[in-house]
Amino acid sequence: MSSASYNFAYLSEQTKRMIRRALLKAIAIPGYQVPFASREMPMPYGWGTGGVQVTAAILVPEDVLKVIDQGADDTTNAVSLRSFFVKTAGIATTEATAEATVIQTRHRIPEAPLTENQILVFQVPIPEPLRFLEPRETETRKMHALEEYGVMHVKLYEDIAKLGQVATTYAYPAKVAGRYVFDPSPIPKFDNPKLDHNPALQLFGAGREKRVYAIPPYTSVQSLDFEDHPFEIQKWDHTCALCGSDDSFLDEIITDDKGGHMFVCSDTDHCRATQEQK
Amino acid sequence: MYVAVKGGEKAIAAAHRLLAEKRRGDVAVPELGVEQIEQQLALSVERVMNEGSLYDRGWAALAIKQARGDLIEAAFLLRAARTTLTRFGYSTPIATEKMEITRRISAAFKDIPGGQILGPTFDYTHRLLDFALAEPGEPLAPAMVSELALEPPVRVLDLLRQQGLIEAATQTSTSPEDLTEAPLNFPAGRDLRLQNLVRGDEGFLLALAYSTQRGYGRSHPFAGEIRFGSIEVMFTPEELGFEISIGEIAVTECDMINQFKGSTEVAPQFTRGYGLVLGQCERKAMSMALVDRALRCEELGEERGAPAQDEEFVLSHSDNVQATGFVEHLKLPHYVDFQSELAMLRQMHAEIAAKKKAAAE
Numbered sequence: 171m172s173s174a175s176y177n178f179a180y181l182s183e184q185t186k187r188m189i190r191r192a193l194l195k196a197i198a199i200p201g202y203q204v205p206f207a208s209r210e211m212p213m214p215y216g217w218g219t220g221g222v223q224v225t226a227a228i229l230v231p232e233d234v235l236k237v238i239d240q241g242a243d244d245t246t247n248a249v250s251l252r253s254f255f256v257k258t259a260g261i262a263t264t265e266a267t268a269e270a271t272v273i274q275t276r277h278r279i280p281e282a283p284l285t286e287n288q289i290l291v292f293q294v295p296i297p298e299p300l301r302f303l304e305p306r307e308t309e310t311r312k313m314h315a316l317e318e319y320g321v322m323h324v325k326l327y328e329d330i331a332k333l334g335q336v337a338t339t340y341a342y343p344a345k346v347a348g349r350y351v352f353d354p355s356p357i358p359k360f361d362n363p364k365l366d367h368n369p370a371l372q373l374f375g376a377g378r379e380k381r382v383y384a385i386p387p388y389t390s391v392q393s394l395d396f397e398d399h400p401f402e403i404q405k406w407d408h409t410c411a412l413c414g415s416d417d418s419f420l421d422e423i424i425t426d427d428k429g430g431h432m433f434v435c436s437d438t439d440h441c442r443a444t445q446e447q448k
Numbered sequence: 449m450y451v452a453v454k455g456g457e458k459a460i461a462a463a464h465r466l467l468a469e470k471r472r473g474d475v476a477v478p479e480l481g482v483e484q485i486e487q488q489l490a491l492s493v494e495r496v497m498n499e500g501s502l503y504d505r506g507w508a509a510l511a512i513k514q515a516r517g518d519l520i521e522a523a524f525l526l527r528a529a530r531t532t533l534t535r536f537g538y539s540t541p542i543a544t545e546k547m548e549i550t551r552r553i554s555a556a557f558k559d560i561p562g563g564q565i566l567g568p569t570f571d572y573t574h575r576l577l578d579f580a581l582a583e584p585g586e587p588l589a590p591a592m593v594s595e596l597a598l599e600p601p602v603r604v605l606d607l608l609r610q611q612g613l614i615e616a617a618t619q620t621s622t623s624p625e626d627l628t629e630a631p632l633n634f635p636a637g638r639d640l641r642l643q644n645l646v647r648g649d650e651g652f653l654l655a656l657a658y659s660t661q662r663g664y665g666r667s668h669p670f671a672g673e674i675r676f677g678s679i680e681v682m683f684t685p686e687e688l689g690f691e692i693s694i695g696e697i698a699v700t701e702c703d704m705i706n707q708f709k710g711s712t713e714v715a716p717q718f719t720r721g722y723g724l725v726l727g728q729c730e731r732k733a734m735s736m737a738l739v740d741r742a743l744r745c746e747e748l749g750e751e752r753g754a755p756a757q758d759e760e761f762v763l764s765h766s767d768n769v770q771a772t773g774f775v776e777h778l779k780l781p782h783y784v785d786f787q788s789e790l791a792m793l794r795q796m797h798a799e800i801a802a803k804k805k806a807a808a809e
Binding site: 176180181182205206207208209210211212214215216217219239240241244245246247249250253276277278295306307308333334335337339340341356357358359360378380381404406419420421422436 | 457459460524527528530531532534628629630631632633634635760764769770772773774775776777778780781782783784785787788789790791792795796799
């Protein structure tokens with residue numbers, strides 16, 4: 171089989187229709203995990219098969235695709251997934267957040283604000299926010315149906331009682347449209363405020379777990395917290411060593427074996443744009 | 449300085465190039481042919497066909513070559529290829545009672561109608577390294593094969609069934625569900641459970657089956673019948689409207705006889721566990737039958753407590769392509785999440801240090 175013999179964006183039209191139906195349902199019930207018949211993809215489970223299937227199902231030839239991992243366009247898996255869509259869909263790609271119509275991401279939301287003309291596709295490892303409190307799917311589905319989220323608040327409370335603060339720093343649970351508690355995928359909680367009332371459509375794909383879910387544009391997403399312990403995001407004592415940003419998520423780079431380190435933007439496009447402005 | 453940290457395209461291309469070189473190995477050694485793998489590593493090919501969920505010996509052999517002999521990686525390659533294939537429909541259920549038998553044994557009776565046929569088996573070999581195989585040998589004279597009965601032999605469990613000593617084989621539904629076409633939901637029917645087990649990792653099923661023998665969900669099994677042979681696959685194309693044969697496949701079937709169920713009122717009957725796999729994968733067919741029986745605990749009114757009896761646990765973790773993907777994805781960068789944890793830990797350290805300082809003053 172040559173790559174020329176594959177359908178546009180790899181998946182058959184039948185498969186894409188099946189995924190689109192699941193996505194439509196997901197958009198109609200914000201934050202609800204919709205089961206879908208996830209396919210084996212030519213990259214391993216855990217490498218973004220859910221996100222890849224969602225992207226493949228929504229791409230049209232006119233789209234401009236951006237793929238990031240850890241906020242960066244040049245991390246190995248982002249490079250690999252981008253080249254997959256170039257090969258199988260002949261799609262135009264970009265590193266500039268503003269130019270992209272579809273952005274597939276792992277672990278970050280771009281720093282630049284998104285628009286109504288953009289779709290953000292998240293790669294999700296474990297879609298179930300309650301999974302580490304209750305391993306059984308049969309139980310967690312019931313808990314969602316009954317809106318029984320007490321255990322999650324108890325977990326957050328126990329963190330505060332034991333450690334003085336909520337110890338969840340990424341994949342921080344939030345409530346969508348006042349109904350479903352959902353897992354925003356392992357983005358840092360720094361990114362959680364960007365989920366709320368975002369003009370872009372946000373789609374989430376979990377391939378191995380066979381679930382998709384969605385946050386429609388301008389939908390309320392409230393990170394779980396307590397009145398006396400309001401939700402807070404990470405802060406740094408540093409600014410980016412390359413562009414000087416003081417409002418972006420910073421990666422730590424260890425520079426020598428004597429404790430030397432520097433902090434740089436995890437979002438490479440944001441860092442480039444800020445440097446160019448200067 | 450910082451640029452060196454991010455690798456990307458060039459590094460990937462160079463790694464793939466190196467992988468190809470390692471795959472080939474020493475060029476002074478002749479390259480392995482796909483036909484050689486298909487013929488001489490047939491049991492690897494058959495394992496990969498089961499876990500890759502596709503009956504294609506040539507593609508499975510190619511996958512094994514491409515994967516450098518890593519059978520889980522090979523199964524993964526086959527699954528990914530399978531995704532792209534068009535589905536024409538479902539075949540008529542194969543009639544294993546019509547199997548052209550190569551091997552057939554029963555551990556329940558000394559002799560059975562149709563006889564015990566050992567066939568190609570490691571069972572009674574002495575596991576002594578055969579150094580003669582280190583060098584290519586002369587072609588062998590054809591092996592003696594007993595004359596096959598004209599009629600396929602009746603199943604051993606059907607003989608017991610005629611006497612009412614074993615439960616009937618249940619037919620759960622006329623059109624079985626297909627977990628490659630719909631997401632798995634719980635509770636799953638027995639049809640979905642069996643499909644999941646066929647695709648499941650042989651090692652995982654073996655360990656679960658073994659655990660039932662060691663008391664974790666014990667079911668007192670007897671190997672009622674194990675048969676290996678080939679069978680025609682029949683299919684009715686819509687445009688023809690009648691059944692045609694589309695080829696032959698080799699399968700191994702295992703009927704396990706398990707502890708009886710009944711009471712003083714209802715005459716006790718033995719119960720069943722069933723395994724069916726592609727090719728000659730006996731270990732897997734037997735493991736599958738034991739796990740199938742363990743998973744029937746609720747249906748048979750038994751207490752559920754052992755791992756092998758826990759449907760959600762077994763079916764959610766049996767797929768090695770899923771499992772290896774998620775375990776190995778830990779190799780992907782997690783800088784952002786790790787940084788989040790690091791920042792929190794440092795903040796906690798700072799708070800404790802500040803508290804100690806305040807207390808000391």
